[in-house]
Amino acid sequence: MAAAFPRLRIWAYLAFKQIQFEHRRSVLGSAWIVLSYAITAAGIGFLMSQLQGRPVEVHVPHVMFGLAIWNFISGATIAGADIMVTSRSYLLQMNLPRSLFVLSMLLRLSYLLGIQLVTAFVICLFFGWRPTLEIVWIFPAFAVYLAAGFGTALTLGMVAARFRDISTLVGSCMRLIFFFTPIIWAVGTARDQAEGFIGFLVRWNPFSYVLNTLRDGLVGLPPDPLNWIVTLAITALVLFTGILALDRMGRRVTYWL
Amino acid sequence: MNTPNVHIHARDITVSFPLRRAGIRSTGAKTAHKALDGVSFELAPGARVGLLGRNGSGKSTLLRTLAGVYPVTSGALDMEGRVAAIFNASLGFVQEATGLENIYLRGAMLGLSFDQIRELVPSIVEFSELGDWIREPIHRYSSGMALRLAFSITTAVRSDILLLDEWLGAGDAAFLRKARARMQTMVKDASIVVLATHNLNLMRNQCNQAMVLEEGRLVFFGDLDTAIETYQEFRQLTQL
Numbered sequence: 431m432a433a434a435f436p437r438l439r440i441w442a443y444l445a446f447k448q449i450q451f452e453h454r455r456s457v458l459g460s461a462w463i464v465l466s467y468a469i470t471a472a473g474i475g476f477l478m479s480q481l482q483g484r485p486v487e488v489h490v491p492h493v494m495f496g497l498a499i500w501n502f503i504s505g506a507t508i509a510g511a512d513i514m515v516t517s518r519s520y521l522l523q524m525n526l527p528r529s530l531f532v533l534s535m536l537l538r539l540s541y542l543l544g545i546q547l548v549t550a551f552v553i554c555l556f557f558g559w560r561p562t563l564e565i566v567w568i569f570p571a572f573a574v575y576l577a578a579g580f581g582t583a584l585t586l587g588m589v590a591a592r593f594r595d596i597s598t599l600v601g602s603c604m605r606l607i608f609f610f611t612p613i614i615w616a617v618g619t620a621r622d623q624a625e626g627f628i629g630f631l632v633r634w635n636p637f638s639y640v641l642n643t644l645r646d647g648l649v650g651l652p653p654d655p656l657n658w659i660v661t662l663a664i665t666a667l668v669l670f671t672g673i674l675a676l677d678r679m680g681r682r683v684t685y686w687l
Numbered sequence: 688m689n690t691p692n693v694h695i696h697a698r699d700i701t702v703s704f705p706l707r708r709a710g711i712r713s714t715g716a717k718t719a720h721k722a723l724d725g726v727s728f729e730l731a732p733g734a735r736v737g738l739l740g741r742n743g744s745g746k747s748t749l750l751r752t753l754a755g756v757y758p759v760t761s762g763a764l765d766m767e768g769r770v771a772a773i774f775n776a777s778l779g780f781v782q783e784a785t786g787l788e789n790i791y792l793r794g795a796m797l798g799l800s801f802d803q804i805r806e807l808v809p810s811i812v813e814f815s816e817l818g819d820w821i822r823e824p825i826h827r828y829s830s831g832m833a834l835r836l837a838f839s840i841t842t843a844v845r846s847d848i849l850l851l852d853e854w855l856g857a858g859d860a861a862f863l864r865k866a867r868a869r870m871q872t873m874v875k876d877a878s879i880v881v882l883a884t885h886n887l888n889l890m891r892n893q894c895n896q897a898m899v900l901e902e903g904r905l906v907f908f909g910d911l912d913t914a915i916e917t918y919q920e921f922r923q924l925t926q927l
Contacts, residue, residue, distance in 0.1 A: 440795040440804070447791075451783035454824065520796060523779045524772060525755030681758045684751075685704050 441530065445537035467546045471497045472553050478614050487558030488649075489616065494554055495648040496613040498546035499641055502575065504604045505539045510583025511600040514591040518687045528680045532583045536576055543572075547648075559649075567647035574665055575644065581668030588675035591686045611637045636664055693768035693847040695730040695753060695879060700762035702752055722748040724903035725762070730879050732847075735870070737890040737911065738883035739918040740900035746883040749900065750774065750850045753881065768847030768879070771797070773837050786821040786828070786836055787812075793840045807843050814865070815839040835862055842869050849873060851882045867893060887915055 453459045475493030479486045510532070514521065517531040551561075590596035610631055617632055632638055639660035646653060702723040723745050730736060740746045751757050752764065754772040779796060780789050790811055794804035812821050815835045825833060842849070849870065870880055870893065884890055890897065890911070897914030899907040899921070907917040 440791070440799075440801050443801065444792055444795060447784065447788055448781075451781055451788075454783050520779055522751065522756055523754075523774060524770070524796060526796065684756050684758075 438533070441534045442537055445534045446541060448534075448538055449541060463542065463545055464549050467498070467501075468549050468553060471546075471550065474614050482615060484616065490557045491550070491554040491559040491649050492616055492645070493614050494550040495547070495645050496641060498543055498550055499644050500608065500611070500613050501546065502539050502543045502579070503637065503640065504608065505542070506536065506575075506579035507582055507586065508597075508601055508604055509535050509539070510579065511586035511590040511597040513583050513587040514683050515594075515597070515687065521684055521687060528587075528676060528683065529580075529584065532580055532587065535583060536579050539579070540572075540576070561648075562650040564647045564650055564652055567653050568644055571644040571647060571661075574661055575640075578640070578661070578665040578668055581665065581670070581672035584672030585668055585675045588679040588683060591683050592679065607635070607637055611635055611641060613641065636660060640664060693732050693879060694766070695728075695848065696763075696765040697726055697728050698763045698765070699725050699727050700752065700759045700764050701725055702748055702757050703760045721903050723752065726900075726903075726905045727762075728898065728905060728908050730881075732879060734896060735880045735894045736882070737894035737897040737914070738881060738900065739885075739890070739897055739914055740883075741922060744900040745903040746900055747774065747852055748903075750852050750881060750883055753848070754850055766848070769845070770848045770850065771841045771844060771846035772850035772852075773841050774850075774852040780825045780833060780837070782826040783824055785824050786815075786817055789825055789836070790821075790840055793837075794844075797841075797844050799844065811836075811839045811843045814843070814869075816862070831859060831862070838866055842873070845876075846873070847878050849878060849880045851880070853884055863889075890915075 449463065450460055453462050456462060458465065471494045472490065474497070475490035476486060478484075478493055479489035482489065484492075509516075513531050513535055514528070520526060520531070521528075586596065586600060590600070612632060617628055639657045642654065643657045643661045646657065700723055701721060703719040703721045705719050726745075726749065738746045738749065748757065750772065751774065752759060753766070754770055754774075779793055781792060784792065787808070790808055791801075791804050794807065799807070812818075815821070815832075815838075817832060817836060820828065820832065825836075828836070873880065880893070882890070882893055894911060896909060897907075897911050898905055899914050899917045901921055906921075907914055
């Protein structure tokens with residue numbers, strides 16, 4: 431794992447380039463990253479604020495920040511499950527540290543998260559949102575996200591290289607979890623007030639804790655200890671399984687590609 | 688900056704791949720395929736080895752094992768020296784990226800820093816003879832152009848062991864002469880070259896000894912003529 435870090439500068443450059451490559455053949459190019467996010471996130475935010483009868487200056491930021499963060503979480507999970515398979519052509523070319531590809535993917539997702547958050551700032555200011563001092567909490571929260579993403583991608587990436595069905599399963603699960611997590615909808619202010627199935631979802635869906643750990647700071651809520659405890663526990667768990675997977679399967683992963 | 692004592696010592700190396708179905712349903716079928724089966728040899732500096740064998744005989748697996756891509760399942764592989772390899776001209780290229788961006792990409796794979804790559808760029812572009820094409824995305828390149836770029840990048844970095852799989856066939860005659868000259872300089876610098884190919888003329892030009900693989904086993908290792916004879920015997924055996 432340590433072998434990956436001295437090369438980080440060049441990999442940061444390449445992760446940035448990778449985003450450009452993906453849009454190169456379209457007329458608007460990289461501008462699509464901002465555009466497609468701005469259109470869908472603002473549109474869904476406005477629609478859901480009307481559907482749920484919540485004020486736009488509250489609900490549009492809730493949805494826009496929520497979607498940007500979800501893109502990072504689901505991106506790290508889905509791309510993470512595919513990471514060894516999609517890096518096949520490099521891994522079969524030479525003996526490279528496996529964690530390098532995970533770091534490069536996390537960098538790419540971090541760029542996207544940054545771009546989307548800045549876009550959300552601008553649009554949400556227009557809708558009447560104002561940042562508060564709580565925003566400083568997004569930095570430690572993001573650091574925890576990186577660690578969690580690293581562990582998740584290593585774990586799923588190794589296992590899914592051996593058992594290919596995993597990556598399809600992960601994709602289906604994440605699509606479902608998107609709707610089962612308060613990203614585009616909300617349950618009032620206090621978690622405890624929610625009842626019935628929605629209450630069960632909000633209380634037992636770990637993704638809602640992880641998502642809120644970062645979003646709270648953006649929508650002006652003080653850090654919630656329970657969010658942080660759950661998120662840190664999940665991070666510790668996936669880091670452990672990730673390092674275990676790297677140790678047990680890392681060297682042999684090329685056999686399965 | 689020569690690595691002292693460049694060598695490859697393979698002792699009874701075996702590489703067996705798990706077969707896909709293994710572990711999910713037990714059908715009683717075999718669960719692993721031995722792509723390399725008890726291969727032993729020693730290579731010293733100056734060796735330019737041709738690798739012969741029919742499709743599926745283990746040539747690519749052997750090269751990838753030497754490159755560290757596949758760990759050996761059993762046996763011992765003792766190697767010293769910096770390895771550079773080209774297995775397939777398209778591998779390791781991002782099709783959407785320009786040739787120039789791909790130089791950075793592959794340079795990063797080879798473990799170079801940003802500044803090291805920047806210093807190498809002019810000489811790589813010159814050797815590849817791509818000219819202005821270097822600013823075009825790779826998906827517009829012909830296979831020969833992609834190959835020239837891959838070879839230029841890989842050999843721009845000083846390496847002690849060069850592994851090449853088949854692909855040299857895609858280059859035109861003029862480029863092959865240049866490639867040969869560069870490979871010979873490398874060999875003079877006490878390097879080892881291993882080249883797998885079905886092109887016997889290419890092998891006679893580039894190599895000074897040869898190995899013949901058959902079903903994962905090393906059946907011959909020695910002079911070129913005997914190796915080619917052995918290889919052709921194996922080919923005829925299957926044609927009967």
